[in-house]
Amino acid sequence: MIQNLGRKNGSGSLNQSAEKMKLKQLEGLLGGLQQFPQPKVELEQYPTGPHIASRMLFTAENSFGDVSDKVVADFGCGCGTLGVAAALLSAAHVLSIDIDPESLEIASVNAEELELDMDFIQSNVLDLGWRGPIVDTVIMNPPFGTRKKGADLDFLSVALKVASEAVYSLHKTSTRDHVKRTALRDFNASSAEVICELRFDVPKMYKFHKKKEVDIAVDLWRFVPASHPSSST
Amino acid sequence: MRLLTHNMLSSNIKGVVNGFPLRIEAEKVVEKTVEMNGDFLKKMFEKVDWKAFVDASRAMGYNELPEEADPSMLDSDEFLNNFHHALLELHLEEGALVCPETGRRFPVTKGIPNMLLHEDEV
Numbered sequence: 001m002i003q004n005l006g007r008k009n010g011s012g013s014l015n016q017s018a019e020k021m022k023l024k025q026l027e028g029l030l031g032g033l034q035q036f037p038q039p040k041v042e043l044e045q046y047p048t049g050p051h052i053a054s055r056m057l058f059t060a061e062n063s064f065g066d067v068s069d070k071v072v073a074d075f076g077c078g079c080g081t082l083g084v085a086a087a088l089l090s091a092a093h094v095l096s097i098d099i100d101p102e103s104l105e106i107a108s109v110n111a112e113e114l115e116l117d118m119d120f121i122q123s124n125v126l127d128l129g130w131r132g133p134i135v136d137t138v139i140m141n142p143p144f145g146t147r148k149k150g151a152d153l154d155f156l157s158v159a160l161k162v163a164s165e166a167v168y169s170l171h172k173t174s175t176r177d178h179v180k181r182t183a184l185r186d187f188n189a190s191s192a193e194v195i196c197e198l199r200f201d202v203p204k205m206y207k208f209h210k211k212k213e214v215d216i217a218v219d220l221w222r223f224v225p226a227s228h229p230s231s232s233t
Numbered sequence: 234m235r236l237l238t239h240n241m242l243s244s245n246i247k248g249v250v251n252g253f254p255l256r257i258e259a260e261k262v263v264e265k266t267v268e269m270n271g272d273f274l275k276k277m278f279e280k281v282d283w284k285a286f287v288d289a290s291r292a293m294g295y296n297e298l299p300e301e302a303d304p305s306m307l308d309s310d311e312f313l314n315n316f317h318h319a320l321l322e323l324h325l326e327e328g329a330l331v332c333p334e335t336g337r338r339f340p341v342t343k344g345i346p347n348m349l350l351h352e353d354e355v
Contacts (some may be wrong), residue, residue: 117265121348
């Protein structure tokens with residue numbers, strides 16, 4: 001009943017390398033991941049590109065220490081890019097959640113190809129039940145809410161309840177003031193800071209896209225949930 | 234699915250008061266070796282619900298964890314190894330998670346629990 005699928009550790013292993021992974025190296029590895037073959041418009045499935053994903057996790061790790069040796073959850077993981085990036089940067093445990101079984105299938109293949117141990121759950125992020133403050137950091141590229149209004153803030157509301165240390169998320173730059181106000185006032189975040197503004201290349205994937213490629217300005221946010229002891233900093 | 238994940242999940246069906254812990258039905262369990270991280274284990278020891286964790290490990294066919302544990306045990310290498318193994322190296326590959334109040338089964342396939350709720354459960 002019990003099978004042993006021993007993993008290579010040490011020399012050939014990517015996630016346990018003694019040397020810190022470089023940004024370019026991380027971006028390169030993420031660039032090799034499989035993406036949605038048939039994106040579902042109702043779920044707003046836009047892939048998180050390697051450029052954005054690598055910068056998001058690299059910053060979380062190197063500027064804030066929110067990834068290595070932490071429990072990290074990826075909300076709405078799609079094909080798994082952000083969670084894979086966290087695992088590559090030595091997160092102790094990565095839990096990636098998505099409602100779509102086909103995305104999870106691809107995400108788990110992506111993890112396997114890089115020999116990363118990650119957990120996946122099929123669930124609506126908004127419906128999942130949680131016990132205890134085990135998750136340190138939530139990372140997410142939520143649906144921007146262009147199809148279902150406010151979807152990104154619904155995700156943020158849950159993330160700020162589940163994470164005990166930090167939430168990293170992407171939101172459209174055009175909604176910056178609204179995001180900040182909602183996070184601080186309605187979701188009790190103790191801080192909400194835009195780390196940088198990025199360009200999100202959305203290739204023409206859906207019929208309603210008129211242009212070949214749409215360039216959206218998005219903010220990379222770092223939120224600190226209310227109960228965190230060093231929340232005043 | 235690792236037991237660490239199991240320890241943070243609860244059944245969220247409408248009307249359920251205490252959905253934790255989900256009972257484990259194990260049909261297939263796999264082991265994947267990972268490097269041990271003592272500091273991480275010590276941090277997790279404070280956060281894990283021990284009784285649920287021990288029951289879950291037994292449901293997975295692993296019987297090396299003591300019924301009760303206190304922080305002084307973290308000084309023992311043997312305890313640390315067993316804790317590490319049960320928390321991070323055992324994976325529920327096929328089986329189910331069962332809501333403790335309603336008995337509703339959430340199937341686990343290829344290591345992925347399907348926690349999707351039906352319309353009348355939300």
